Amino acid sequence: MIELLIKNLDDMETLAKSITNCYRPGMVICLDGDLGAGKTTLTQFIGKHLNIEDYITSPTFSIIKEYTENMEFYHMDAYRLENSDDAYDLDIDRYIYSNGLFVIEWSERIRDILPDYSIYINISFNAEDSMRKLSIEGKGKYYECLLGELENNENFRN
Numbered sequence: 001m002i003e004l005l006i007k008n009l010d011d012m013e014t015l016a017k018s019i020t021n022c023y024r025p026g027m028v029i030c031l032d033g034d035l036g037a038g039k040t041t042l043t044q045f046i047g048k049h050l051n052i053e054d055y056i057t058s059p060t061f062s063i064i065k066e067y068t069e070n071m072e073f074y075h076m077d078a079y080r081l082e083n084s085d086d087a088y089d090l091d092i093d094r095y096i097y098s099n100g101l102f103v104i105e106w107s108e109r110i111r112d113i114l115p116d117y118s119i120y121i122n123i124s125f126n127a128e129d130s131m132r133k134l135s136i137e138g139k140g141k142y143y144e145c146l147l148g149e150l151e152n153n154e155n156f157r158n
Contacts, residue, residue, distance in 0.1 A: 002147060004156050006123075006132040012038060014155045015134070016045030019119075022145035023050065025072075025099040028115055030107030033123035038132055039105045042121070043075055046103060058105065064090060072100020079106040084113045119143050 006012050019029060029046070031039040040058045047056045052067045059065040059077045067073040074095045081087055087110045095102045096115060107114060117140035124133045136146065150156050 001135055001137040002150060004134045004136065004150065006038070006134060009041070011155055012042055012132070013045045013048075014153065015150075016042055017049050018146060018149035018153060019046055020049040021149050022142055023101055024142065025101075026097065027101045027142050028096060028118040029101070029103045030111070030114060030118050030120045031103065031105045031123065032108050032120070034125060037123040037125045039123060042123070043103050043105070046101070047073060047075075050101065064095065068100075072098050074098065074100060074102045076102070076104045077106060078104055078109045081106075081109050084110045086110075087113060116140065117142055119146060 004015065006015065031042060033039055040056070044056045047067065050073060051070050052073050053069060054067050056067070056075060057065075059075055060079060063078075063080065064074060064076045067075070076095065078087065092110070092113070104110070104114070107120070117138070119136065119138040119142055122135045126133070137143075138146075
């Protein structure tokens, strides 16, 4: 596990760029944290660096949004799901095992069905200083690549 301190939007965008530098088809990014912590903002920056032209918004009510003009990019908000069965009703395997990138907000609600190679990012927000503390964990090639990207980035060195 690695922990990062995100001081501003530039740092959040730098993290997104690091994620997209590691992008390979089938990548799953899981974002958790309180309301307003920055999950959708991080997703927007990821989309920006993947050249997704549509404006990315939280799919709270549609649950899954598909952006497929330039590549397969799927964005899910699992907040309203009761459990993993609800995700299966949405044919979640189609997104998990796609040739694209799948970003899931509120992934803790369905974590039991997500692949072992998923990258988990938990964002906590400190209202006093407007900074975000991120903990990132995972295993496999996507996670190892992201660790290398972050370790080589001056913004995230202690």
